[in-house]
Amino acid sequence: MATHMTQSSQPAVHGLIAEFDNPNALVAATAKAHRDGYRKMDAYSPYPIEELRHALGAPASRLPVIVFIGGLIGAAAGFSLESWANAVAYPLNVAGKPYISWPMFIPVTFETTVLFASLSAVVGMLALNRLPQPYHPVFNHARFSAASTDRFFLCIEARDPKFDLKRTRAFMDTLGALEVAAVEG
Amino acid sequence: MRFRQAADQLIPELAGYQRVFLMAGGLLLLVSLVGWFLNPAQFFQSYLTAYMLVLSATLGPLALGMIHQQSGGKWGVVIRSILGAASRVLPVMTALFLPIVVGMPHLYHWTHADAVAQDEILQAKSLYLNVPFFLLRALLYFAVWNALAFFLNKWTVEQDRTGDPAVAKRMERLSGGGLLVFGITVTFASFDWLMSLDPHWFSTIYGFLILGGQGLTTMALTIIALHWLSKREPMNVAVVPQYFHDLANLMLAFVILWTYFSFSQYLIIYAGNLPEEITWYTRRLDTTWINVGRFLILAHFAVPFLLLLFRRNKRVAERLVPIAAFLLVVRFIDLFWLVAPTFHERLSLSWLDIVLPLGLVAVWIGCFVWQLRGNPLLPYYDPQFAEAVPRLAVQGEGHHHQAH
Numbered sequence: 001m002a003t004h005m006t007q008s009s010q011p012a013v014h015g016l017i018a019e020f021d022n023p024n025a026l027v028a029a030t031a032k033a034h035r036d037g038y039r040k041m042d043a044y045s046p047y048p049i050e051e052l053r054h055a056l057g058a059p060a061s062r063l064p065v066i067v068f069i070g071g072l073i074g075a076a077a078g079f080s081l082e083s084w085a086n087a088v089a090y091p092l093n094v095a096g097k098p099y100i101s102w103p104m105f106i107p108v109t110f111e112t113t114v115l116f117a118s119l120s121a122v123v124g125m126l127a128l129n130r131l132p133q134p135y136h137p138v139f140n141h142a143r144f145s146a147a148s149t150d151r152f153f154l155c156i157e158a159r160d161p162k163f164d165l166k167r168t169r170a171f172m173d174t175l176g177a178l179e180v181a182a183v184e185g
Numbered sequence: 186m187r188f189r190q191a192a193d194q195l196i197p198e199l200a201g202y203q204r205v206f207l208m209a210g211g212l213l214l215l216v217s218l219v220g221w222f223l224n225p226a227q228f229f230q231s232y233l234t235a236y237m238l239v240l241s242a243t244l245g246p247l248a249l250g251m252i253h254q255q256s257g258g259k260w261g262v263v264i265r266s267i268l269g270a271a272s273r274v275l276p277v278m279t280a281l282f283l284p285i286v287v288g289m290p291h292l293y294h295w296t297h298a299d300a301v302a303q304d305e306i307l308q309a310k311s312l313y314l315n316v317p318f319f320l321l322r323a324l325l326y327f328a329v330w331n332a333l334a335f336f337l338n339k340w341t342v343e344q345d346r347t348g349d350p351a352v353a354k355r356m357e358r359l360s361g362g363g364l365l366v367f368g369i370t371v372t373f374a375s376f377d378w379l380m381s382l383d384p385h386w387f388s389t390i391y392g393f394l395i396l397g398g399q400g401l402t403t404m405a406l407t408i409i410a411l412h413w414l415s416k417r418e419p420m421n422v423a424v425v426p427q428y429f430h431d432l433a434n435l436m437l438a439f440v441i442l443w444t445y446f447s448f449s450q451y452l453i454i455y456a457g458n459l460p461e462e463i464t465w466y467t468r469r470l471d472t473t474w475i476n477v478g479r480f481l482i483l484a485h486f487a488v489p490f491l492l493l494l495f496r497r498n499k500r501v502a503e504r505l506v507p508i509a510a511f512l513l514v515v516r517f518i519d520l521f522w523l524v525a526p527t528f529h530e531r532l533s534l535s536w537l538d539i540v541l542p543l544g545l546v547a548v549w550i551g552c553f554v555w556q557l558r559g560n561p562l563l564p565y566y567d568p569q570f571a572e573a574v575p576r577l578a579v580q581g582e583g584h585h586h587q588a589h
Contacts, residue, residue, distance in 0.1 A: 095458055103455050
């Protein structure tokens with residue numbers, strides 16, 4: 001249903017938000033908005049939807065590179081620690097093997113690789129998502145809490161160059177949403 | 186629905202490929218018979234290595250099919266016909282085991298009574314390592330594998346004809362127990378046929394190493410076969426990049442699994458440094474054989490591992506297929522590394538090490554194509570068919586609800 005916007009004199013809106021009751025409608029609406037030229041928008045759903053990333057036209061994530069570099073640092077750190085401990089700090093002859101007995105260092109190297117890679121994944125994910133974020137205007141929308149239970153939202157933001165309160169609303173009314181509303185900035 | 190016809194109807198050129206591969210393979214095997222007369226010991230060594238490669242291409246798909254019956258997953262729906270056809274090569278593989286029986290005296294030191302008489306360790310092991318029991322076990326392994334392949338394939342045909350949902354349940358149940366029995370039989374078969382080449386030596390992880398290798402062989406050949414089929418009807422509609430991505434991820438998992446098993450074996454033996462264990466490695470690492478070992482670290486682990494980290498290499502079949510083909514060659518070299526150093530002090534390659542594997546692989550492909558021809562390429566009544574191949578499921582929705 002098309003609700004009437006508050007006739008506020010100052011258009012301090014964050015954007016326009018559309019509510020859907022199923023993920024397919026959200027994906028279809030997002031893809032349509034992307035085709036229509038909107039870029040500064042975000043979609044919200046209670047669980048991850050693989051297709052949504054493509055529909056939003058999101059660029060490939062930089063996370064794999066961060067994780068890979070984290071893993072390499074972890075491998076170097078683990079191997080160096082073992083080498084330093086066994087060959088420099090406390091050289092000990094074990095069964096006539098060399099001090100830097102590399103096959104024995106692999107398990108620790110492997111573990112630190114995984115540790116550093118997974119920590120990079122967590123920290124990198126938070127950083128790329130700009131989290132933690134104490135305030136986000138989308139929460140000003142009263143219905144938005146449903147995004148963590150059973151509703152799906154698409155928000156086209158006012159900072160999009162193509163954004164125009166009237167025309168964008170007219171466009172969003174065609175998306176088959178349950179409701180389209182303005183979100184205060 | 187056209188796509189439910191046998192592969193032969195949709196891809197008539199399969200018959201030609203079958204003939205070409207069988208003839209080429211037969212010819213190469215005939216040529217290799219010269220080697221049997223010139224150097225029987227070498228012939229059987231090369232035959233065993235090549236046989237283990239094609240056997241893993243037959244057993245691996247059987248196991249993966251059973252895993253898919255247990256796990257489900259859309260990736261397994263589009264490759265079911267490939268796995269089934271590969272597993273139906275098993276009767277031929279059973280017959281091709283006979284040369285190994287004939288070659289036992291050339292291959293297995295423990296079959297010589299005079300050698301055992303002078304060797305306390307072999308005497309102690311003779312309760313297990315003796316010819317009649319060895320043959321009995323081989324018979325048992327083949328009986329189990331053939332029975333599993335027979336029933337799973339028979340029920341697949343039944344499922345395809347009737348759409349009876351009870352068949353899927355039956356296959357799932359057999360696969361659960363089947364996997365357990367499969368794991369045990371393959372482990373013991375690898376002990377018998379490969380590990381006992383060096384009868385003093387033992388490694389409890391050896392069976393897993395062979396199983397992991399079978400998994401890798403399976404993923405590689407499935408990717409290649411699926412790519413070939415995806416150029417043709419009906420698979421051109423059914424196969425999407427996501428399936429190559431899934432299969433490539435599994436292939437990456439098997440690359441890592443093999444590495445994990447191989448390295449674990451090495452690490453434990455290296456750390457213990459016990460005479461009865463380390464000799465297997467000193468034979469390989471203190472000689473020119475070490476070059477093969479170095480090659481395996483790069484080609485069986487480092488290179489495919491790095492290549493398969495990249496999304497594009499997994500989703501674009503034209504990039505993935507060369508990696509898969511390369512891994513099949515590397516699988517052979519890994520088996521060569523297990524067998525050949527037992528018999529040769531220094532790195533050496535016989536012409537039979539090339540002709541025999543080529544011959545057996547060609548025969549295997551011929552048989553695989555032969556088995557592929559008779560059945561439909563897509564399992565219409567697989568419980569996940571509609572989910573896995575939505576574009577074809579819509580065509581016959583009325584029928585399809587029976588399967589749910």
